[in-house]
Amino acid sequence: MKKYSAFDIIGPDMIGPSSSHTAGANRLGALARKIARGDMIKTTIQLHGSFAKTFRGHGTDRAIVAGLMGIPASDERLKDALKLADASGFSYDF
DSSP states (O other), rough: OOOHHHHOOOOOOOOHHHIIIIIHHHHHHHHHHHHHHHSEEEEEOOOOOHHHHHHHTTTHHHHHHHHHOOOOOOOGGGGHHHHHHHHHHHHEEE
């Protein structure tokens, strides 16, 4: 398995508001998508620590769902990821 550094998770090329809670969360969603080998129909996302406390305000929810759908952190669609997921039939729960 490839080793990752903090620079693989946090980067400047992103849709905000938070590099760690948005870009990092998006990368985690994308990694989960890769592990699952593509599209998912339904998922439950369990957050801990600062992600759990601030996930809606920092856009973590949208970022993770976007990553799970294959939308990168630099894509403007990230802001609408929850609506896009609902429209596509992708079911998620936090």
